[in-house]
Amino acid sequence: MKKVILAVAAAAALPVSAMAQDVQTPGVYFGVEGGLNWMFNTTILGQNVAPQTGWALGGKFGYDFIGPRVEVEGLYRQNNNGNFFGNRAITGQISQVTAMANFLYDFNATGTIVPYIGAGAGVGFVDSDYNLGSTTFAYQGILGLGYNATPNLRFNLEGRYLGTTNPSVAGTTWNNNNVTLLAGVQLKFGAAAPPPPPAPPPVQATTFMVFFDWDRSNLSQQALATIAQAADAYKTKGSARITATGHTDTSGPEAYNMALSLRRANAVKDALVRNGVPAQAISVIGMGEKGLLVQTADGVREPQNRRVEIVIN
Known part of the structure; x- marks a missing residue:
């Protein structure tokens, strides 16, 4: 028993620098395992029995829930005992087969x-008068x-304690307790889910700005050139929307400026349509004195505020 505890503790103490790999997915797995088996000393038919170190070999089939696992397992164990019990299966060696249902829990x-x-329970078949004759x-x-x-793909190293109810030989029973050290490999069916696709880059809006003379909504040659550039930019985007937002400076009455800003925005829309932009793709907004580009007091004629912003997105 001490050997098994020391072996498991040594494996747990190995330095590791592994990074978490959050790519495990639930699924069915199967595995094979093998290792060493130690039977506890016992008494059979009045003889003290000190079995030698034996071996174990088996396989399992289970489902991994990522944390909890459940599995069914079959394992064969054999230990030489050096005792003579006449014409019985336990003479010289003891073999046993277990069929178990196991519940396990994975940390990390x-x-x-x-x-x-983990823990398991099931049925054991142990040598007695006949091969594997004691259930x-x-x-x-x-x-x-x-x-x-x-x-x-996963590799395992584990220690186990196995006990059974008392097997029977020639009408008498004996105690059967074992410690097993197993190394195993298990393979999970199915591939890990692919990582989610990267988020699409945010759509960048394209902005143009057209300026106007004081109290005017007609377009200068420079304004027409800027609108032509905006129309070309729209065509390169394919399906897009254009917003034409009109502004004024703070000179003049507020209601008048609201109407003026709409006239300016509509003038830009008409020019965009003449340059091949569908009218239904253009929205017109009048802001009047709101949204000043340059903050001024009321009644100030500021050229930078007399504008239409063309936004394509």
Whole structure:
């Protein structure tokens, strides 16, 4: 028992620098395992029996919930005992087969190094008068350490205690207790889910600005050239929307300026349509004195505020 505890503790103490690999997914797995088995000393038909170190080999089939796991397992164990019991299956060696249902829990299940514990119960078939002739109830405790090499491939090292109800030989019973050290590999079916696609880059709006003379909504040659550039930019985007937002400075009455800003925005819209932009793709907004580009007092004629902003997105 001490050997198993020391082996598991040594494996757990190994330095690791593995990074968490959050790529594990639930799924069905199967595995194979093998290792050493130690049977506790016992008494059979009045003889003291001190079995030698034996071996174990088996396989399992289970489902990983990423954290909890459930599995069914079959394992064969054999230990030489050096005792003579006449014409019986236990003479010279004892063999046993267990069929178990196990429940296990993985700590750090999505990481690379995975400590785990578990327990199992099932049926055991132990040598007696005949090969594997004694049917028993079997139970076990499990302490292990796993290594997730990939999302689908895992290696395990674990120590177990296995006990059964007392097998019978020649009408008498004997105690059967075991400690097993197993190394195993398990393969999960199915591939890990692909990572989500990167988010599309945000759409960048394209902005043009057209300026007007004081109290005017007619377009200068410079304004017409800017509108032509805006129309070309719209055509390169394919399906897009244009917003033409008119502004005024703070000179003049507020209601008058609201109407003037709309006239300026509509003048820009008409020019865009003449340059090949569909009218239904253009929205017109009048802001009047709101949204000043240059902050001024009321009644100030500021050229930068007399404008239409063309936004394409």
